[in-house]
Amino acid sequence: MVASSSSLNAAVVDWYALHARALPWRRDSTTAWHVLVSEVMLQQTPVERVTPVYEEWTSRWPTPSALAAEPSGEAVRAWGRLGYPRRALRLHAAATAIRDRHDGVVPEDVDELRALPGVGEYTAAAVAVFAYGHRHAVLDTNVRRVLARVFDGTALPAPGLTAAERAQALGVLPDDRSTAARWSIGVMELGALVCTARSPRCGVCPVREWCRWYDAGRPAYDGPLRRTQTYAGTDRQCRGRLLAVLREVEGPVGGEVLRAVWEDATQRERALDGLLDDRLVALVGDDLYALPD
DNA sequence: CATGCGTGGCT
DNA sequence: TAGCCAAGCAT
Structure with missing residues (x-):
């Protein structure tokens, strides 16, 4: 496997050079701040929905200082429905x-x-690599899936990121910084476009010849079950509904407006308390609510 | 380490 | 159609 790493790396780097999407955060003019904005927006949110909001944010707040000069509520408002x-x-x-x-x-x-707030292991590595060209393992869900399939022969990685996976990712990372950066973005793009979770396109995969999962006949995932997240009727949906009201109006809104968008009073109040605790909503008067300063 | 945290499209 | 999934993070 070690002996074939360099050809595997080259196959991915070459594939990326031909098939990379022209995403807004991949322009020559993209700054590290833009990369950070894009990475945070892309946490758990699909590319197609991020694109327009990214354009608006980076145009309105081209630097960190520009955003910092505004109330946090403006950031929440401009977040839209991401x-x-x-x-x-x-x-x-x-x-x-x-x-x-x-x-x-x-x-x-x-x-x-x-x-930095909101920056975890993945996002820190992504900014260091994609914005600054440093050499780090970048382990997002796409990369983890590709590595699980190619090296472990399993359809999906285990639910939690393990030390073994970090070691494995470092083991296949090219020594040269520039090549490592192109490998990192390339293997991630491969996971997003070809080695997808639902319907992988093995017929066009540039690394099929090294893939243990493909060799094994693409066996179904049989690891520990991931808990499926329900949404309808949850506090999350209620929070979303309440915050949507505040995003869509200019100034503060009275509690009666919030009461109108969610039937269950107990759940609604719990959700509103949570939003206040999280500083996503501010109490600005008697039964009067607004986005935060 | 498990859980809570939005939203919408796809199969 | 009801899950499943999407460039995770904080606690």
């Missing part, structure tokens, strides 16, 4: 930290990146 709006709040907090602690420049160091 989902998980705490990400907008954290991006605003990250922008503030970058302005205050890093002279307005997105840090290159993964540990400094990880210290």
Whole structure:
């Protein structure tokens, strides 16, 4: 396997050079701040839905300082329907930290990146690699799936990221920084376009000849079950409904407007309390609510 | 390590 | 059609 790594790497790098999508965050003019914005937006949200919001955000807030100068509620409003709006709040907090602690420049160091709100292991590595060209293993769900199939012969990786996976990813990472960066983005793109979760296109896969999963006849996933997330009727849906009201109006809204969008009073109040706790919503008067400052 | 956290499209 | 899935993070 080690002996074939370089051809595997080359196959992916070459494939990416031919098939990479022209995504907005892959332009020559893209800054590290833009990369950070795109990565946070892409956490659990599909590319097609991120694209228009990314364009609006980067045009309106071209630098961390520009975003930090605005109320956090504006970030939440501009987040639109991307989902998980705490990400907008954290991006605003990250922008503030970058302005205050890093002279307005997105840090290159993964540990400094990880210290930013909303930036975890994946996002820190992604910014270090895609924005700055550093050499790090980038392990998102796409990469994990490709590696699981090629090296372990399993349809999907286990639910949690393991130390063994990190070691495996480092083991196949090319030594040369520039090549490593192209491999990292390439294997991720391969997972997004070819080695997909539902219907992998093995017929056009550039690494099929090295794939244990393909060799084994593409056996179904038989590992521990992932818990399926219900949504209808949950607190999450209720929170989403309440926040949508506040996003769509200019100023504060009275509690009666919020009461109108969710029947169950107990759940509605629990959800609103949660939003207040999370600082996604602010209480600005007697029974009066608004997006935060 | 398990859980909560939005939203919408696809099979 | 009801899950399943989508460039995770924080606690």
